[in-house]
Amino acid sequence: MISIFSGCRIKSGMTGLGLFTTASHLEKSPVSSDYPRNGHLEGFLVVSRTKFEGIFSLNMESELEMRRIKGLLIDLDGVLVKGKAMKPFPDAADFVALLRDEHIPFRIVTNNSTKTPEGIVRRLQENGIPILSQEIVSPLSICPQVLQERGVETLFVMGSDGLKEYLAANGFLVKTEATVDAVLVAQDRTLSFQETKIAITAIKSHGAALFAMNDNRVILDDDGMVFPGAGAICRMLIYAADYEGHYVHFGKMGERYNQTVFEEFHQDKATLAIISDDLYTDITGFQEEGLMGIFITSGKYGVDDISTGMKPDAIFDSLSEVAVFLINR
Amino acid sequence: MISIFSGCRIKSGMTGLGLFTTASHLEKSPVSSDYPRNGHLEGFLVVSRTKFEGIFSLNMESELEMRRIKGLLIDLDGVLVKGKAMKPFPDAADFVALLRDEHIPFRIVTNNSTKTPEGIVRRLQENGIPILSQEIVSPLSICPQVLQERGVETLFVMGSDGLKEYLAANGFLVKTEATVDAVLVAQDRTLSFQETKIAITAIKSHGAALFAMNDNRVILDDDGMVFPGAGAICRMLIYAADYEGHYVHFGKMGERYNQTVFEEFHQDKATLAIISDDLYTDITGFQEEGLMGIFITSGKYGVDDISTGMKPDAIFDSLSEVAVFLINR
Known part of the structure; x- marks a missing residue:
């Protein structure tokens, strides 16, 4: 089954059109060379490694950058969970499992100022997302x-x-x-x-x-x-x-917070990406620190909120879409 | 009776010492030439034209500037009245009477955003300060x-x-x-x-x-x-x-507000002074517009709040002190 898919956008807010496929019969086989190029757009057929399937579009520049990802900073609220009750997004648990399967190192970087790291871990575990407290950097x-x-x-x-x-x-x-x-x-x-x-x-x-x-x-x-x-x-x-x-x-972009985060990774910042719903502190802020910025629209901001000067490296509507990208690099 | 008086301060927050006298036997006779000068300080003997008596000190530069005053902008809260109930300061009514006697034109310039000009007038009149609503400029x-x-x-x-x-x-x-x-x-x-x-x-x-x-x-x-x-x-x-x-x-320093205020005076801004307890918008703001700034410490700020870059032309602790200055120019 092949159908038009438009949930995924590229730099500068342009809507990327691509193919979506259940593709259960394919095995991680990028077909970019077969797929008609449309300006900066480039398509990939995508096969689920776990439960993810779909297709994304990125311009060439972003694609090359994003292939470098060797570690992830993941925002908590609006990305993994939603609202006061910290209800996980439906694909959150699978996304974390994928990262562990693929040996992609990550840290949950939260600005949550109401709960201790242990309290956050407890809530995540109750909701089926197994995270350790040392995987969380919190104010x-x-x-x-x-x-x-x-x-x-x-x-x-x-x-x-x-x-x-x-x-x-x-x-x-x-x-x-x-x-x-x-x-x-x-x-x-x-x-x-x-x-x-x-x-x-x-x-x-x-x-x-x-x-x-x-x-x-x-x-x-x-x-x-x-x-x-x-x-x-x-x-x-x-x-x-x-x-x-x-x-x-004491939050993100604060001197001590960032120091703590980057000590966790023994990698060049240019190989790290932040996944966040926050266009300001997280996306723009961490981009200024040299990271790639993956903007996810499941939280407090939408594509319309991208103002002049903001340039997310990629825009996805869900963690499933990010997963699809990661496993098909 | 002559005694040391230190309630009045000059530019840059320096405390001015001067003479205080009941001086009922004197008649508006500046004795600055007889009074020992102390750096920038200069003393004046002062005689009450109405009920005001005392002595002030100003440096020479301020004194010369302040002699030019031909019209007054008077802040309401912290200067004429105090607190939610708009309780007048004890010398407020006499001060307004003095201005009328001396034919010194004035406007009450308030940032009050809870009461109509008519409401303010009513409250002032109930408290013994006869002001007309056209003498008030309000947001x-x-x-x-x-x-x-x-x-x-x-x-x-x-x-x-x-x-x-x-x-x-x-x-x-x-x-x-x-x-x-x-x-x-x-x-x-x-x-x-x-x-x-x-x-x-x-x-x-x-x-x-x-x-x-x-x-x-x-x-x-x-x-x-x-x-x-x-x-x-x-x-x-x-x-x-x-x-x-x-x-x-719509308040002070807002384009339309200032336009309205200055239309009320047919005088060069350099001959106007603002009397206010607000160091920021009022004193510094109106000084930038070319007015003289008389800071009065009976309101929300004290001399310690004068920060770098602020230079009130004069500092008084009460309207009585301002009156003493005005009638002895």
Whole structure:
């Protein structure tokens, strides 16, 4: 069975047309030389190594780049799982199994600031995705040491109760008033007038330093609406308090976070790719670090959100499509 | 009676020492030539024309500049009145009376985004300060026309019920959901997770334009703490939604607001001064427009908040001190 397939797009947002085949009778046999070329498009017949099948299109330049992939950074929310309940996407477990089968090293790189790595692992395992906690790089694993190094003892936290308990367990005094060494901003569904008031007063009147768990713009809520990420909340606090200090965050693109991630791979950054639904920090950010950027549209952003200056190396609508690409390189 | 007086400071935050005298036997007789000079400081004996007495110190440069004052822009909150209840400072009524006696033209320039000019007048009159509504320039008097010119019909408003009613009365459909032409941010004591979520979704997903009643950093609350001004809330929304449109506000330093203010005076801007507790928009902002900036410490900022690059022409702790200066030029 052969049919037109248009779910996969190439650099600059162009829609790539290609062939889709169940192809159960074929065995990993690229037929690019037989397939009519259309400008920058190039087609591949694709055969499932595990449960994946389909076809993708990439321009030649991207294809050559993407063939180099020797390791993957995989975003968690919007890629492997969805929403507050961390419900896995249907192809997430198979995708992880494929990576293990193919010996493609990977790390789950999350900006999640509400759960410990162990908590994330538990939730993933309950949902049929076997991940080890050392395969996760999370702001919570970065945060305590950096705060200690900077002499922070008391904190006002805009974040979840879970985070507050974690910080208390790590020796910090979490206060509910403005007389603190530092304000720490995390994902915060309880964002309130009173909270912002304490935070700004702490920074402006008590000289508190400002830290954030990540630099996120938005979080996609279960109802399809978006709410402000820690980065957005920090922009409010910085302008309000005219904060002139160095704003430090523990998430992706943060100095310590990236250092930790890249120590995990003993490979040239140019052979690594990030798979993410976040066009800003993840795709553009890691591309600036030298990685390839695979944008996946299953999360908070769509192709329409690709603005000037953003150039994902590839765009896929699901992990199945990424899998198809990987096993047919 | 002569005593040391140190409540008045000069440019660059230096504390000026001078003489304070009840001086009921003197009549507006500057004695600067008799008074020992101390670096840039120069003293004046001061006699009350109405109820004001005291002495101030200014450096020579500021003194010469300040002698030129032919009209005043006067901030409302933190200068004439204090807090949510708009309680007047004890010397506010006398100060306004002095300006009328001395024929010094003035306008109350406020960024208040919760009350109509008529509402402000009513509150001031109840508190013994007779001001006419045409003596007030307010974002609410600017807002409806600009929104109409830009084709806005439906609005999501982050602001007071009073503002929402005012907008509805001016022909706008005020909605509580994200499908709107524009998001309008005002001073908002009800700032909530749900509100920010609707606002960001409106801008990001429905292409709503962003407007603000003013560009304030913080508002001083009655308990001495500060909460985010409309400008600060907008910084959060802009970063969250990656808003690339032109951000328009109706407050001080906004194009239309300033135009309205300066049309009120038929004088060279260099002969006007702003009296304000706001170091940023008011003092620094109007100085950049060519006015003199008189910083008053009775509001949300103190001398310690004067950061690099800020240079108020004079610093006073109360309107009485400003009055003493004005009548002894």
